[in-house]
Amino acid sequence: MALDLSKTIKQLDSLIGRLKNGQEDRDQRLYLALEAMKATSPESLQNKLNNPSPRPFLWANATERLADSHWPADVPDDFSVISVDGSHIDVDRHVPVACALINIGGCILRYGTQPNAYLFNKPRIYSGNELYLTEQDQKITEVSVEGAVLGLKRTVEEIRSLEPLLNNVPPDVPTLLLLDGSLVLWGIAGRGYPPIVRKEILQEGLIPALESLRLLALNQKLALAAYVSLPRSTEVVNALRLHLCTSDAGQCARLCSNRRSPISPCSMVNHLMDRDLFERLLEPGQRSGVFMTNSTVVSQHYGKNHQICFFYLHSGEEIARIEVPLWVAENNDLLSLTHTLVLDQCHRGVGYPVAVSEAHEQAIVTGPDRQRFREMVEASLTKKGLPVYTSEKSRSKRMAWL
Numbered sequence: 001m002a003l004d005l006s007k008t009i010k011q012l013d014s015l016i017g018r019l020k021n022g023q024e025d026r027d028q029r030l031y032l033a034l035e036a037m038k039a040t041s042p043e044s045l046q047n048k049l050n051n052p053s054p055r056p057f058l059w060a061n062a063t064e065r066l067a068d069s070h071w072p073a074d075v076p077d078d079f080s081v082i083s084v085d086g087s088h089i090d091v092d093r094h095v096p097v098a099c100a101l102i103n104i105g106g107c108i109l110r111y112g113t114q115p116n117a118y119l120f121n122k123p124r125i126y127s128g129n130e131l132y133l134t135e136q137d138q139k140i141t142e143v144s145v146e147g148a149v150l151g152l153k154r155t156v157e158e159i160r161s162l163e164p165l166l167n168n169v170p171p172d173v174p175t176l177l178l179l180d181g182s183l184v185l186w187g188i189a190g191r192g193y194p195p196i197v198r199k200e201i202l203q204e205g206l207i208p209a210l211e212s213l214r215l216l217a218l219n220q221k222l223a224l225a226a227y228v229s230l231p232r233s234t235e236v237v238n239a240l241r242l243h244l245c246t247s248d249a250g251q252c253a254r255l256c257s258n259r260r261s262p263i264s265p266c267s268m269v270n271h272l273m274d275r276d277l278f279e280r281l282l283e284p285g286q287r288s289g290v291f292m293t294n295s296t297v298v299s300q301h302y303g304k305n306h307q308i309c310f311f312y313l314h315s316g317e318e319i320a321r322i323e324v325p326l327w328v329a330e331n332n333d334l335l336s337l338t339h340t341l342v343l344d345q346c347h348r349g350v351g352y353p354v355a356v357s358e359a360h361e362q363a364i365v366t367g368p369d370r371q372r373f374r375e376m377v378e379a380s381l382t383k384k385g386l387p388v389y390t391s392e393k394s395r396s397k398r399m400a401w402l
Helices: 009-021 023-039 042-050 148-160 162-168 195-217 235-244 249-255 274-281 296-301 332-348 354-363 367-383 392-397
Strands: 079-089 099-111 116-127 132-136 140-144 175-180 222-228 308-314 319-325
Touching: 009 023, 023 235, 023 274, 042 235, 079 148, 079 162, 079 332, 079 354, 079 367, 099 148, 099 162, 099 354, 116 354, 132 195, 140 195, 148 162, 148 195, 162 195, 175 332, 175 354, 195 222, 195 296, 222 332, 235 274, 274 308, 274 319, 308 332, 319 332, 332 354
Parallel strands: 079 175, 175 222
Antiparallel strands: 079 099, 099 116, 132 140, 222 319, 308 319
16 A cells, blocks of 8 residues: 555644744744854864864864855866766665676766867676675675665775776866765764775775875866765754853763754754855855864774865855865865866756766666666576576565555
8 A cells, every 4th residue: 555645744734833833943043053153263163173072963173263255266267077976786685696786977077178078887797706895814704795885885986987087188177076975984984894894995995096086186286076965964063062062071961962952052053954054154156164074984094185174165056065185175276176166067057066967867777777687687597598586575566466
């Protein structure tokens, strides 16, 4: 039986009613939070953020005042934007052959005196030993490359694919490498993965790929960034929360959660997100100051050069979070290039970066694609005279009943 929407509409109406009733209080707290941001001095903020006691929430380190804003530079006469995205088909126990597929799609967009566009996608099937991360010390440790681990591997493959694409761009042309989503592998934190996962995904995967790009950027104007649309982050809100807090760490740990506090003045920012603040602070085209994430994944595994920084951008249509590695954030030319070209991409894409949209279109694996892939696996088995089988559960789902 399908979802009975008639049984949920009253609950939905009640939910919306509660939101409406709390809107006035939320607006007042947002106003007070903005005034507190504007009044925060760099010295007092840094003193509080750099010498914190443990708290039950994640905050960002600020390199400027919380309320600082910046306008973009002029768009270069010639530049390129390279974007990649990925999609995958996970291992399916109802398919006769254990295999997974990662499809990397992308585009190279050249602007200026020699405009050009190159679109591509590169699917790859993984099977056999490729579906396991294996390490042998005193005993063998194996982790299946499926589910969340396959998603992590796909992210690494996306970033690895960027370096070869630079061969298609003249080194004297300013270039932005633009990814969809976060540069922080949040999914690797708090999962209890064995060390082999962090080793393969981070130490031997992501970090070498980032380092190769950093070294290339030493000799050409090359920036790397990731675009997070409609971000739900609260790291800047929590930096303000920490600055306002008058409680000791023990009281905070007992009474507060990662999203709210019952104690004033910290309760001022309850349920607010970073984008709520910067929607009011930034003019269209402006970016915020630069912040650095305190994610333990980054601080413990990314190394000094690849700490992840971010700023918020008012694209004209939304407040987006733009993430960059430290080597971009510390280079004013590369930081300015990132701001300018991301904004330009949003204007060309009617609110969303056109290169990211094109990369997504090349990478996406649709529902019919997944079914066709399964049929191709079965057809290949039949052609080779190998048995084709499936679970009764899968067979039942494909049959029409009453």
